[in-house]
Amino acid sequence: MEASVAVKKRTNSRLAKKSREYFWGIVFLIPALAVFCLFLWTPIAKGIIYSFMSIDFVNGSHYIGLENYREVFASSETGIAVKNTIYYMTLGVAIGFWVPCVVAIAISELRWFQGSIRLIVYLPNIVPAVVLYTMWQYLYDPLGPINQFLSWFGIDSILWLADKGMAMIAIVITETWQGFGTATLIYLAGIVGIPKDMYEAAEIDGAGVMQRIRYITIPGIRHIFVLLFIMQLIGTSQGFQTHIALTGGGPNNATLTYMYQLTNEAFTRFNFGEASAMGVLMFVCLTSVSIILYYYQGRSKVA
Numbered sequence: 001m002e003a004s005v006a007v008k009k010r011t012n013s014r015l016a017k018k019s020r021e022y023f024w025g026i027v028f029l030i031p032a033l034a035v036f037c038l039f040l041w042t043p044i045a046k047g048i049i050y051s052f053m054s055i056d057f058v059n060g061s062h063y064i065g066l067e068n069y070r071e072v073f074a075s076s077e078t079g080i081a082v083k084n085t086i087y088y089m090t091l092g093v094a095i096g097f098w099v100p101c102v103v104a105i106a107i108s109e110l111r112w113f114q115g116s117i118r119l120i121v122y123l124p125n126i127v128p129a130v131v132l133y134t135m136w137q138y139l140y141d142p143l144g145p146i147n148q149f150l151s152w153f154g155i156d157s158i159l160w161l162a163d164k165g166m167a168m169i170a171i172v173i174t175e176t177w178q179g180f181g182t183a184t185l186i187y188l189a190g191i192v193g194i195p196k197d198m199y200e201a202a203e204i205d206g207a208g209v210m211q212r213i214r215y216i217t218i219p220g221i222r223h224i225f226v227l228l229f230i231m232q233l234i235g236t237s238q239g240f241q242t243h244i245a246l247t248g249g250g251p252n253n254a255t256l257t258y259m260y261q262l263t264n265e266a267f268t269r270f271n272f273g274e275a276s277a278m279g280v281l282m283f284v285c286l287t288s289v290s291i292i293l294y295y296y297q298g299r300s301k302v303a
Helices: 002-050 067-074 076-108 114-126 129-139 145-151 167-192 196-204 209-220 222-237 241-246 258-267 272-302
Strands: none
Touching (some): 067 272, 076 209, 076 222, 114 167, 129 167, 167 222, 258 272
């Protein structure tokens, strides 16, 4: 009996000690959690509720069941937007996903001026959006610098923003140039975390640059690939800002993305219920893809 009482006292003392240790951490964490719930999870919850309602701020909103979802699936513009978004995401992975990795590996192999080149790589991220889009509209102009450069090689002028086949490619190039600096720094942070002893041992064994990259650098940052791939998918699936600024969704809806269509439904046609339904569908799709990718990443680690 006395032994059980002593065990209970020790358990209670441990719990009291842990409570004191975590108290101030929890206190400082509460404001961040409150802001997180207020500005992230509350809008998500309201979006799910609004997706089942007809929103009318004058006469009042009312429940309509799955009608908003039926309208989304029945709309021909939604089908076009989905196809364009998938094409845009594919181009983003094919063109933009590998650029930061290649640049980061190249910088990591430099012996001098690494700090200066990191700064130069990140500079496009701090260019204001207005300046960025104005600059690229000038570069893509039929008489602009890019077409003038191509003319030196006998290539005809390309209508970058007016041709259905080139407009989306032009947008992806623009966004890759603007955003690859952040991903490059993330890759560099992962490369810095690789033990230097491995590179030194490889050099002693006579390994060249390509061998070090193949057998040390790439395996060392493999976990970052999945994270940035998910971020790439989420970012490109929500792309619409550059599309509005450069092409306005044209030519002939060639750059109309899902998020652009959602924005039109909400703030041009004021169909907030249908826009909420589109947002819920996007949320479900992106969450499912993220879970699947992390699941396979966990299985590959175990294997």
